[in-house]
Amino acid sequence: MNDSQRVLSLSISSNDVLISELSDHLNKNIIQIFGRCTARFDGRINSELGDGDRILLIKPDGTLLLHGFSGVKPLNWQKPGAGRIEFRIVSATDDNASWILEMYTYRPKTKESFSIAFDILYNISVFAGKDEVNLHIAGNEADLQDYLVTHPEVIEEGFKILDREIETPLGFIDLLGIDKDNIKVYIELKKGSITPADVFQLQRYRNVIEKTLLNEHFRTMLIGSSIADKSKSYLKKHHCEYKELKWQEIFPTIPRTKAKSLNQFF
Amino acid sequence: MNDSQRVLSLSISSNDVLISELSDHLNKNIIQIFGRCTARFDGRINSELGDGDRILLIKPDGTLLLHGFSGVKPLNWQKPGAGRIEFRIVSATDDNASWILEMYTYRPKTKESFSIAFDILYNISVFAGKDEVNLHIAGNEADLQDYLVTHPEVIEEGFKILDREIETPLGFIDLLGIDKDNIKVYIELKKGSITPADVFQLQRYRNVIEKTLLNEHFRTMLIGSSIADKSKSYLKKHHCEYKELKWQEIFPTIPRTKAKSLNQFF
DNA sequence: CCCTATATTTAGGCG
């Protein structure tokens, strides 16, 4: 398929041809249907979507995305792993004057069914392409952990990291360090805001470590970029510490490749 | 705009016209660009996306979605709330033989920049439409909570609900009930599987309630659809209970409206 | 606006 054939606009005038063409492109190319529709999803939840103009994307792996005119999340969707996607055209009225394009699929793994009914079709297109998905991400929690191992001084002066991913009976603690006074410090690391769940978790770990270390003095610390007052005082009350690290300020930007002329924007 | 004008395919031959047309449709209609591109996102995280064929959707509210050929999640995206989206065309080579379409936007609230560079454009389309988004969902946790309030007998015979959303020093407990022996039961409700975090949370709450109720006997219970063995035994060890509710079986299906002919699929 | 909690979370990693 050369470049001029990357995009195909399907004719919506002939019903039989349309259904057969859609089937041809399923699991090969992206099928896109723009029209007015209703939808229904049943499975993990039941949802019913009233009339509206939407864009349906059907990816080659079977992913279904039904997008409205706002927001990041689709109105309805289905993950890959469903059975074959079926199309059919049914009469909307007794006199066969108008038609409805229906799509249906069922995903046995999660017992989910998803169906859409278009009563107006504005456009049906097919997109052919290749994408190796070469996505590099820098700055996630694992990267932050790496950074602290090589830059322990941002935690405290004279700080040293002894180990990471320390196993406890309850799971793993991100980091074990030692402060300038040779006191062990167990650290739970969060990229963003500290949630009550994080606080509970650290408190649990503290209880477990207490039993392990017996009378040895030690510290437990949550590192994150922000915390609610309520959580902060709760932590303090339970002998846990909070250290704020605005990682967006300290974490290095990934080196820019000469990504075409993109960087000229900056 | 009548139906025949819902979809517009922009000509990609004239650079100046293209940029001006794109600007015209921004924040009015959905702009869709299908082409070969690279992308870069900086802000909460830094990401660099290598060459590939993708579909870019720009919604009227400023939402940006860059989709590849598989999966539910976009490869890159940006939430609404960014500044104006800018387009420009730059020369890819010294002899001006080929061009690159660049898109850039910055979201001050989260200090995020997002840029995309298309070196091949297969298709640029614009979609006009209206969507009131009439989405009804049944079966989420709030519905399950409502259901238990009116059907407490599914928890235990002779059970009664006394209160909901009980405040603690850190967070809320979903339900407070009383069993057939007049023992108070504090309940944490989950739609799906119980996670270790849920278990910690309930245990914490139990400790807090212990101090409040002093010598009064009480029960604490996690309700969910499944649990790992490890969590189950941990719960038991800490005098917390687990009650399994396969809500998908007990929760009523939402009544089907005559959604065109959709239901004929079932 | 901050804070909290849910989600058809999705997706990845490990045992």
Next chain:
DNA sequence: CGCCTAATTATAGGG
């Protein structure tokens, strides 16, 4: 495959 956890989580709801 189940379990666990991070995520540019997104998003809604409450104070």
